[in-house]
Amino acid sequence: MTSTRSAPTTIRFVALREQYEQLKPEIDAAVSSVLGRSAYIGGAEVAEFERWFAGYCGVPHALGVASGTTALELVLRALGVGPGDEVAMPVNTFIATAAAVVMTGARPVFVDVDEHQQSRSRDARARDRAQDEGDRARAPVRPSGADA
Numbered sequence: 001m002t003s004t005r006s007a008p009t010t011i012r013f014v015a016l017r018e019q020y021e022q023l024k025p026e027i028d029a030a031v032s033s034v035l036g037r038s039a040y041i042g043g044a045e046v047a048e049f050e051r052w053f054a055g056y057c058g059v060p061h062a063l064g065v066a067s068g069t070t071a072l073e074l075v076l077r078a079l080g081v082g083p084g085d086e087v088a089m090p091v092n093t094f095i096a097t098a099a100a101v102v103m104t105g106a107r108p109v110f111v112d113v114d115e116h117q118q119s120r121s122r123d124a125r126a127r128d129r130a131q132d133e134g135d136r137a138r139a140p141v142r143p144s145g146a147d148a
C-alpha cells in the first residue's frame with residue numbers, strides 16, 4: 001500500500017489582504033471621506049451604521065461606542081451598577097472587564113477558576129458567588145471563543 005499523505009497545507013485563519021483587495025475602492029473612498037471631514041467622532045457614517053444595525057437586530061435603537069471596554073461600561077451603567085456595588089468575574093478575564101466595572105465606581109470581584117475547566121465552569125462560579133454573596137452583577141467572559 002502506498003502512502004497518500006501529502007505535505008501539510010497551511011490554512012490561514014484570516015486573509016486580511018485579500019479581503020481588503022476585494023473591497024479596496026469602497027474602503028479607500030470611505031476612509032478618505034472621513035479623513036477629509038475630520039469626522040472622527042460620531043458623524044453621518046456612525047448614525048447610518050446605528051440605524052442599519054438596529055434594523056439588523058430588530059430593535060428600535062443602536063448606539064455606537066469607541067471600544068469594547070466602553071460598551072461593557074455602558075451596559076453596566078444601564079443596569080444601574082455603580083458605587084457600592086460588586087461585580088463578579090473570572091479571575092483570568094481580560095482586563096477590560098475589570099476596567100469597565102471600575103469606571104462605574106463599582107468594585108470588581110475576581111472569582112477563582114478551575115485550571116482544568118472551560119469558561120462555563122468559571123462563569124458558573126461567578127454566578128454562584130453573585131447569588132451567594134449578593135453581588136450586583138456577574139460578567140461572564142468568553143475567552144478565545146470558549147463557550148460562555
Ligand SMILES: Cc1ncc(COP(=O)(O)O)c(C=O)c1O
Nearest residue numbers: 067068069070094096097141142
Ligand atoms: C474579552 C474582551 N473583553 C473586552 C475587550 C475590550 O475591547 P476594546 O479593546 O475594544 O476596549 C477585549 C479586547 O480584546 C476582550 O478580549
